Amino acid sequence: MDRAGRTAAADELCVSAYAAAQAPETGCALVAVGGYGRGELAPYSDLDVVLVHEAAVGLGDAGERIWYPLWDSGAKLDHSVRSEQDVIEQADADVRVALGLLDVRHLAGDPNLTLRLRSSVLAHWRRTARSRLPALRELVAKRHALMGELAHLSVPDLKESEGGLRDATVLKALVATWLVDVPHVDLERSRRTLLDVRDALHGVAGRATDRVAPELWDDLADALDLEGADDAQRQVRQLGRRITHLSRLTWRRVDGVLARPSSGRRAELETVEPGVALSAGEVVLTRDARPADDPTLLLRAAAVAAERDLELAPATAARLVAECPALPEPWPPGARQALVRLLAAGTGLLPVWETLEETGALDAVLPEWERIRLLPHASAIHRFTVDRHVVETCREAARLIRGVARPDVLLVACLLHDIGKGGLTEHSVAGEPLARRIATRMGFDDDAVALVGLLVRHHLALVDTATTRDPADPATARQLADRLPDAEALSLLLALTEADARATAPQAWSSWRAGLVREVAARTATLLGEPATLLEGHQEVSVPREVRRRGAVSIQVEPAEGGARVTLLAPDRVGLLADAAALFALQRASVRSARAWSQDDIGVSVWDVADEHLDEAVLRNRFEAIVAGRVDPGARLRGDPSRIAPTVVVRPEASTRSTVIEVRTADRPGVVHQVCAALAALDLTVRSAHVDTLGPQAVDVFYVQEAHAGALSDTRAAEAAHGVREALS
Template sequence: MSVDPTTNKAADLARARAALIGSPALAPEKRPVPDAATLRRALGDLFELWLSGQARDAGVTGGSGFALLAVGGLARGEMLPYSDLDLVLLHDGDQPEKVQAIADELWYPIWDANIGLDHSVRTVPEALRVAGEDLSAALGLLDARHIAGDEDLSDLLIGEIRQQWRRDAPRRLPQLVEHAQQRWVRAGEVAHRSEPDVKNGRGGLRDVQLLNALALAHLTDGLRLAAEDAPGGGLGTAYRRLLDVRTELHRVAGRGREQLRAQDADEIAAALHLGDRFALSRLISDEARTISFAVEVGLRTARGAVPRRSRSMRGLLPVRRPLDEGVVEHGGEVVLARDAIPSHDPGLVLRAANASARTGMPISTSTLHRLADYAPEIRGTWSGSVRDSLLDLLATGPALLEPVEALDRMGLWGRLFPEWDFVRDLPPRDAMHAWTVDRHLLEAVAHAAPLTTRVSRPDLLLLGALVHDIGKGRGGDHSEIGARMAGVIGTRMGLWPDDVDILADVVTHHLLLAQTIARRDVDAPETAAYVAGKIGHSAVLLEILGALAEADAKATGPGVWSDWKETLTGRLVANTAELIGGGVVEPPAPLTEAALARYQADDVVVEITPTDQDHRFDVTMSAPDESGVLAKMAGVLAISDLRVLRAVVRSEAGKAINTFTVAPFYGDPPEAGLLRQRLRGALAGTIDVPQRLAQMRSVPEPRAPRDGVPGQAVLAPPVVRWVHDDVATLEVRATDRPGLLSAVSAVIERNGGSIRWAAVTTMGGTVVDTFALSWEAPVDQRRRLIIAEQVRAACLET
């Protein structure tokens, strides 16, 4: 659809853009534009035609003293479906009475067309002054391109801006670097995030624009970086492919989104003819790594190109300082010594990486290429020195990430670990994971390094962290597959056979503690016996698994490891260690006669005691043991703004005496007397707990977005499953809502079940509740399915 340049109506522009983009509901093959690049060109032509006509009608013509310039995506020829228009109205300052009227005639139709607009009105001196003060404005104006009006005025600004940038860029380089680093902290890394920001993240599109700005100031070689045979691959190709991803991301999302969500990945992959989201993830990671490498080299070159003050003649000659055997520092980089021979030294790669991690200096590009060209694969069993170099590298913690990334980019890491090919750039299947699988493994090592003093075998902890998920991406149980692979890796590295067995066991059981905490009572003696039996009563393996559980959780994503999970893991490990050491794990202390008498003296008792953790309290409630009492207790806690983290249920002499570990949503918990009063009311029926909970939730009926307008919040579908274990365990995953524990408890109690204990974990607004149950009579599979369906319905009740 074209725009009539004589009318320039906002509605024409809106309709034309919508026709080009097409509905995101259409299959890719039915969309009006065949590919992302064609769509960008068509959108650019559309906006330029419309703006030229609008500018002409507003009096912005040749020799008028006014000019319309594009910056941003339109200026670069990269107009995306829902990108904002970035425009500058330039004037010579001789006709101030016309400026506002012309600006209104240009800007208002764009707003009326519901198109985002970033605009400014400047004279040439004003634009130069703003660019000199505001780094973002300066970078934007470097892309400025004439659209309509007085072309001489546009050329004057473009020429002056670029001359000013070349003059000031060396002085502003530290500010430019800090600006980029702050952006990287906010947006993360494109190559390894499971849901990357392809525009702003490290290795994203804005980094290429940063390199272009450096090249324009002659601080780095833009042509070399853009070449197809450049280090790390062609920057231009990487940029175009990420731009295609971003284009389809806009089209699928129906708005200007920069972060690729997992639920959109398959559709974007199909539009780009990539097959599935795994292929898309690998493409994004590959291209982002190319850009990251280029920006790293470009910034390093730019720093070297800026003259330093007060450098003596001696200071101009970089000193070669030894760092390790065959590895030296030269000019702030890790390089090979003059007499180093990579083809005869298999351990040289790891020593260079280790030196980089310990000093914080990057491995030079020439060194990486020399190692890639000549370093041999290690055939047969590793020597002890090579293995020690790997362990030294892993022990550096977060510092290992950059050098390992450099090795992997050049194919050197894969020579050490051929198994890495299966997990490289592999997107996670679980939404809780923030990283691709390969980066998750390295993050786990980084988090394990500070924990090495907790265990007697720190080497096996680090190696276990490195390979615990190595079996992913092959189908089947990744723990079993990974254990076999870990055995091969350990043997190749020259570990003692017993150590190879431990490493394989670490991979086999790396989820054991987390799953046990979720499904069993950590304080029960039989739980410690269960874990000890699983690990063959190995104290060394138990230590490693305890530390790895923490490192693995921290490497998964924010909020996965909590102080509460740390407490439960610590108690489980301590109880199991006591049992393995020949001690006896005592069950929770029974109620003393005095406590039992206190609970028997009154029909309803409520006690609140602080725990050893901040904002955590134990609430013990006692009431006559009858059907539904647990649901009412949990409901009273919910309407009192207390989130239940764990519940332990017991019955003594006809009384239900249940202890809940709770966390107030805010402030301190209510007084025990108030909770007691509310529990009495719930038991007597004077307080309708379900009704109170419904009022608290007050969630309108969910509805989907419609016509591009966001809908109301949609509840994630709950997942309810029976865990096949020697304990009848029901696992419930659902959107966190007030009274969820009460609702599920009510279903279980209505069906004749008793809850022995319950644990609640909340992650990102989703709860994972686990209930250990007992039944008065055996429950067959059909009955279990009915109960699960009733629980699922209860999770969705409003």
């Protein structure tokens, strides 16, 4: 049964219940509101109804006589009984109630009362709109912050997420104010298609739900006659992005209306550059603009809008797409400069980019964009789809362009750094030739093209090296320096690395990770002939006298970003790091990253943990209990092994002084302790450890030596890897 059929059946049920209750035929009416009022019942939707009456009409127990047969039928009710005046007052007091009442629909009783109520609610909404819209916008913003974007969530909510059905309803309410308009065809088409998706979701889930759990995508695709889960995800994300775009555009227009006094005066055009003008807070074309004669006009208009944080009027963008000739190859300098201006705009980039996306302009400017459009990331830590992540990377890079010699190269590299995703080849490898081809088409010279390709090919090298290798080992910086031609390329790579990480998720660019990346960059800069001005850490720490003379332990706790930084110092010995790791595992303090090294026979370890309430005295007592054997961490931390087998690899090329063992496993309490304890049992010393937790995976690297004899032999390295693998399995 479709929505119209479900609504008709529910209407018949309500009419019958009203008649059986012998409710008054005048001065009283049963009305549908909300989604039921719009005739949009999903298979498991509630019936949202109100029994309205005039103040002078006594209902007695008529309400209960109506509700009971509806309950007996199995219908789920959201019901109330209100006087006509109560309804108006409630709508006036709560903007959410007002939104539901805008869709009042008559079911039974006095139709004149329903008509009067509907007219009163709508007139009141229009009369008070200017004063009420700020409160509505605040409600919408809070919901968006709480629920996230439909286009990017791994478990999207079709109703409450940004770009969902709730936003579509709000847009219809904004249109009802008569203050702004919305592209009706786009909105209604997207809204109805999203309603179809929700209907199908109810069907496959067998219950009322708006959240698409990961296991439902295949069944949902079947219900929607799509080829598979990927197609279903793409359709839902496309709908969410379109409604989000319409919502942002409309709210910006609302802001413009509220910011200026109401008058019937037509907005004046203000020319800002040839062919481009401002009008009513949007970027439009001048009256004498000739798009057919200027292939750069689209990008120039987009750049003006983004730089001024204004909307590129969708009608203007559509006209430019239709009338502007294709850009020649290579692009004229004006087009390339306009693209760089657009990418450098920072905050204003996203809404303009969305307009280019929704009007099809990107297909003409960057046809390769289709590869990554609405493509989900494989890693759960990413908060956006690949295309949106790329735009966010450009926005982050806009803050960094003053620190590099070639801002244009940096921004284009940011735009193209993930262009290779979506295939079977590793994306940085696949992306390099694509990036070179695109940069050539854009009109960059050979040196700039080579630099863009290099940055795309190695955009993960700096962060991977910094988080999985020892910065103090000369081989670490040498490996990176061998990939780069000069310090200018390193500077660009450092900026791209930061922008990429910040656009991924907050934890991808914590102060800890930033410090590691900058330290490796500084050491690499020295090898490339530049002074190490970026060096920020792995400096020697001051060792307290009681540690050096009496062999005591020192534990210092400092507040850090979202947690604490703990520095532990004690006389160095085999197993020290295992005991320190056990301390945090027993505290159930999540270790985000850690560094450990030996300094003049003192073992130093610095731990970045997600716990803001650590007490130095408690940590010291527990650590001493572990060392003394009064607490057995192995027994307390023993639990179910990961269902995914750990990967333990020896990296002989990573160091000339130690044997590097890289461990990748599902993150859980005690991983670092288990690894270090396994190595200590083999009488091996961990000279440096680099612990990094990103999303659900731990990537831990240990620089291991024989207790008194340097790097391990091949036999001992294999023995160590086997011992670690066995401890984790």
